[in-house]
Amino acid sequence: xxxxxxxxxxxxxxxxxxxxxxxxxxxxxxxxxxxxxxxxxxxxxxxxxxxxxxxxxxxxxxxxxxxxxxxxxxxxxxxxxxxxxxxxxxxxxxxxxxxxxxxxxxxxxxxxxxxxxxxxxxxxxxxxxxxxxxxxxxxxxxxxxxxxxxxxxxxxxxxxxxxxxxxxxxxxxxxxxxxxxxxxxxxxxxxxxxxxxxxxxxxxxxxxxxxxxxxxxxxxxxxxxxxxxxxxxxxxxxxxxxxxxxxxxxxxxxxxxxxxxxxxxxxxxxxxxxxxxxxxxxxxxxxxxxxxxxxxxxxxxxxxxxxxxxxxxxxxxxxxxxxxxxxxxxxxxxxxxxxxxxxxxxxxxxxxxxxxxxxxxxxxxxxxxxxxxxxxxxxxxxxxxxxxxxxxxxxxxxxxxxxxxxxxxxxxxxxxxxxxxxxxxxxxxxxxxxxxxxxxxxxxxxxxxxxxxxxxxxxxxxxxxxxxxxxxxxxxxxxxxxxxxxxxxxxxxxxxxxxxxxxxxxxxxxxxxxxxxxxxxxxxxxxxxxxxxxxxxxxxxxxxxxxxxxxxxxxxxxxxxxxxxxxxxxxxxxxxxxxxxxxxxxxxxxxxxxxxxxxxxxxxxxxxxxxxxxxxxxxxxxxxxxxxxxxxxxxxxxxxxxxxxxxxxxx
Numbered sequence: 001x002x003x004x005x006x007x008x009x010x011x012x013x014x015x016x017x018x019x020x021x022x023x024x025x026x027x028x029x030x031x032x033x034x035x036x037x038x039x040x041x042x043x044x045x046x047x048x049x050x051x052x053x054x055x056x057x058x059x060x061x062x063x064x065x066x067x068x069x070x071x072x073x074x075x076x077x078x079x080x081x082x083x084x085x086x087x088x089x090x091x092x093x094x095x096x097x098x099x100x101x102x103x104x105x106x107x108x109x110x111x112x113x114x115x116x117x118x119x120x121x122x123x124x125x126x127x128x129x130x131x132x133x134x135x136x137x138x139x140x141x142x143x144x145x146x147x148x149x150x151x152x153x154x155x156x157x158x159x160x161x162x163x164x165x166x167x168x169x170x171x172x173x174x175x176x177x178x179x180x181x182x183x184x185x186x187x188x189x190x191x192x193x194x195x196x197x198x199x200x201x202x203x204x205x206x207x208x209x210x211x212x213x214x215x216x217x218x219x220x221x222x223x224x225x226x227x228x229x230x231x232x233x234x235x236x237x238x239x240x241x242x243x244x245x246x247x248x249x250x251x252x253x254x255x256x257x258x259x260x261x262x263x264x265x266x267x268x269x270x271x272x273x274x275x276x277x278x279x280x281x282x283x284x285x286x287x288x289x290x291x292x293x294x295x296x297x298x299x300x301x302x303x304x305x306x307x308x309x310x311x312x313x314x315x316x317x318x319x320x321x322x323x324x325x326x327x328x329x330x331x332x333x334x335x336x337x338x339x340x341x342x343x344x345x346x347x348x349x350x351x352x353x354x355x356x357x358x359x360x361x362x363x364x365x366x367x368x369x370x371x372x373x374x375x376x377x378x379x380x381x382x383x384x385x386x387x388x389x390x391x392x393x394x395x396x397x398x399x400x401x402x403x404x405x406x407x408x409x410x411x412x413x414x415x416x417x418x419x420x421x422x423x424x425x426x427x428x429x430x431x432x433x434x435x436x437x438x439x440x441x442x443x444x445x446x447x448x449x450x451x452x453x454x455x456x457x458x459x460x461x462x463x464x465x466x467x468x469x470x471x472x473x474x475x476x477x478x479x480x481x482x483x484x485x486x487x488x489x490x491x492x493x494x495x496x497x498x499x500x501x502x503x504x505x506x507x508x509x510x511x512x513x514x515x516x517x518x519x520x521x522x523x524x525x526x527x528x529x530x531x532x533x534x535x536x537x538x539x540x541x542x543x544x545x546x547x548x549x550x551x552x553x554x555x556x557x558x559x560x561x562x563x564x565x566x567x568x569x570x571x572x573x574x575x576x577x578x579x580x581x582x583x584x585x586x587x588x589x590x591x592x593x594x595x596x597x598x599x600x601x602x603x604x605x606x607x608x609x610x611x612x613x614x615x616x617x618x619x620x621x622x623x624x625x626x627x628x629x630x631x632x633x634x635x636x637x638x639x640x641x642x643x644x645x646x647x648x649x650x651x
Contacts, residue, residue: 003244004200007174007251009047009144009209010034011121013087015347015356016053017365023057027065030216033226035068038077041235045245047209048078049121052085053345055108066112073113079247080109082117082140088344089304090135091128091265092318094325101341102138118249119143121209123346125176126267126304132164132171142172142252144209146268150175151297153263159204160258161251172252173261178269180208185215185230189237196243205251218613265303272301274352277310278437307350307357312473313431314349314357316416317366319389320406324370331377339373342366351436351610358431358610358619360571367426371404371419383511396509396516402544402647413507413518413537414475418546418570418645420591427591429571430622431608432470438611439467459609460616466609468494474569474606474624477548477643478503479535481524482563482628488602491565491626500524502535503567515540521555524562531556537566544647551640554633562631566643568593569606571622579603584625594644595627602626 012031014023031054038044048069050058058066072078084090084101085108093101102120109117120140122131127145135143147158155162158175165171183192199206215231216222225231238245246254266272273281280302288299308315321343328336343366347356356362381401385394393410404419418427439459471494472478483497490496500522507518516539524533532555540547554560570577570593572586579585582601584593595601606621631639 002200002203003242004196005205005251006196006238006243006245007047007205007207007248008045008245009049009081009121009248010212010215011049011081011209012054012212013051013123014053014057015362015365016086016342016345016369017362018053019361023054024061026213026217027057027062029222030213032062032065032068033222034212034215034231035065035072037226037231038235039068039072041239042075042077043245044235044238045077045247045250046079047081047119047248048072049081049083051083051087052105052108053087055112070113073115079119079249080113080115080117081119081121082106082109082138083121084123084341084344086341086345087123087347088341089123089126089346089349091126091131092305092349093344094322094329095134096329097325097337097341097344098134099138100337101344102135102140104341106139118252124267124271124304124350125149126271126346127263128265129262130166132166133169135171136169140171142174142248144174144176144207144248145263146266147175147178148269148272149173149263149266150261152266152300153261154297155259155261157202157204157258159199159202159206161205161255162259162261163257164261164263172257173263174207174209174248176209177207180206181210184208184210185221185225185234189233192234193237193241196241200242264300266300267304269301271304271350271352275302275304275306275310275350276437278435278440281437304350311351311357311434313363313429315389317348317363320370320417321366323386323388324373327377327379328373333376336373336376339369339376343369343373353611353613358608358617360429360431360573360619360621363429363431364425364571367419367429368424371421371424371426374399374404375421375424383516396511398516398541400541403541403546405539405541405546407509407516407518407539408475409507409509409518411473411475412478412503412505413509413520414473415477415539416475418476420587423587423590425571425587427570427586428476430474430569430606432472432474433466433468433606433608433621435467435469436610439463439609458615460618463609463616466607466618468492470494472504474622476568476570477537477539478567479537479550480565480567480626481533482565484561484563484630486563488604488626491602492604492624499526500533507535507537512538514542524560526560526562531560533562546645547642548644549640549642551638552631552633553638554636557635559632559634559637562633564629564631564639564641565602565626568625568627568643569622570625574605574620577603577623582627584623586623590648592644592646592648593625594646595641596644597629597641598627599630600628602628 082105085104090098118141348363348366351357396407398405406417479502481500486496507520519536534553536551538549577586582595
């Protein structure tokens with residue numbers, strides 16, 4: 001019987017900004033047991049990818065693990081894979097950064113392990129057709145992609161490798177067998193042997209590339225893989241059966257590609273479902289169920305960049321990253337480039353079962369490194385106009401010594417970002433509450449020990465109260481006119497009467513000296529009538545302070561009573577915001593938000609319900625602060641008020 005050739009790649013990653021105890025648990029329960037077990041079977045060859053944050057963690061805290069990797073590489077048992085050092089989605093960052101990240105990983109592996117990577121792991125296997133050029137220019141000869149990519153291109157045989165190119169730059173691509181992803185390490189060896197025999201009979205190769213975390217870190221896998229001996233038994237099975245393990249480079253040197261292919265934009269199947277809006281996902285799943293097998297190649301789900309449309313917060317982070325990247329490339333600063341690369345890690349840009357958009361500490365880390373990158377470069381202070389998010393409408397940006405601001409006149413004159421530079425923190429990094437497909441009902445699953453894509457998850461107790469959805473992004477200085485009967489709890493539950501047309505509408509704007517002046521002639525509906533109201537606000541950054549002055553003018557000759565409430569949303573962890581009277585203090589009192597003269601200052605925490613590997617998570621995203629003024633304006637009358645965000649002892 002012919003030997004089956006088995007090409008096995010393991011990808012291990014923890015994102016920039018993840019908690020130290022998560023890194024330690026990953027090494028204790030997964031990475032080190034996996035490598036130690038495989039080291040006892042020197043004939044088992046495989047490819048290994050650690051992302052840059054893990055390499056850096058090994059240097060500081062896990063030197064014995066790093067030494068073991070070096071030993072395995074030195075004896076030719078393991079082939080080290082390259083990729084973007086801080087695990088970016090390569091196709092969504094500028095090409096210069098793309099090549100820079102891959103070369104950074106290549107240099108690291110060359111300097112520390114004495115080998116040059118020929119293959120690269122693509123974060124989340126997100127592919128776009130222009131990547132062969134970037135990868136080839138960075139010295140990469142091959143990569144691994146999911147079999148879905150090949151099905152969409154009409155490829156029938158996934159048990160071989162293929163050649164592709166862009167602008168004449170070549171790249172070898174290996175299809176990852178989806179069935180093997182679900183078999184290993186979740187199913188008994190008999191099922192794996194039967195599938196291996198099917199591949200052997202067809203004269204193909206077996207290719208698996210998947211997350212290392214499934215070998216001990218995913219729910220139930222530590223006991224199954226190590227305590228119950230699945231991995232040890234699997235390695236013995238490989239030795240005893242007619243299975244030959246090879247590195248990808250060895251196979252590529254021995255065998256020509258099985259053909260040529262051009263692959264459309266894609267990721268793994270689950271990712272392209274997660275990116276869909278809930279109603280679209282429901283329609284898509286129904287369509288897949290009803291379609292014949294031969295039509296499946298034409299059903300592709302979504303496109304990774306659609307996360308920028310689904311989540312405004314992802315879009316803002318991405319465009320903010322591009323804005324910083326442009327400055328870094330112009331400056332030539334290596335230290336700024338390293339900070340930028342750290343901010344480009346993929347996790348805060350998306351959400352599915354994995355994906356860190358919902359995790360505030362990962363978003364915080366990305367913004368922290370963007371601000372740190374900018375602090376390493378000269379910056380002109382003051383206001384400037386720029387369409388940073390490429391929506392066809394100019395935003396107004398202010399860069400200062402203590403604070404940076406991004407204001408969006410086209411959306412309520414809202415403040416999209418407030419950076420507090422001494423701590424390199426984006427104070428506006430707050431995620432809005434929105435519907436997700438998994439909010440509707442628990443996903444089907446089949447018990448413990450399976451892939452996380454198969455586990456059944458139950459909604460936690462009290463979930464109903466969390467399923468309140470915001471109708472706009474959680475920017476700051478968004479101008480509400482509330483129904484007089486509105487209470488704090490009504491506003492928190494998004495169960496209130498909005499009487500004005502200011503929150504998400506366009507404001508005119510002009511820079512006047514140190515200030516940005518915004519104005520809108522709008523309407524308020526009260527007592528069954530439409531009333532003309534003008535809102536003006538002047539944003540003035542000063543030394544250690546941001547002052548926003550508001551003026552509400554009655555455009556009618558009749559007097560009118562109004563409830564004016566400009567909404568502010570600030571990123572602060574639980575216990576890090578205290579309210580006394582009309583003042584809220586955050587960051588251990590380093591900053592305060594004051595609303596002098598307001599009738600009330602409403603505050604409440606913003607919490608989301610999201611899914612993760614373990615099940616469902618209730619996550620604190622920040623705080624909403626709503627100063628409330630109850631105004632009585634005479635005919636053509638005006639009222640003025642102000643909100644001040646200041647460092648301690650400034651005011």
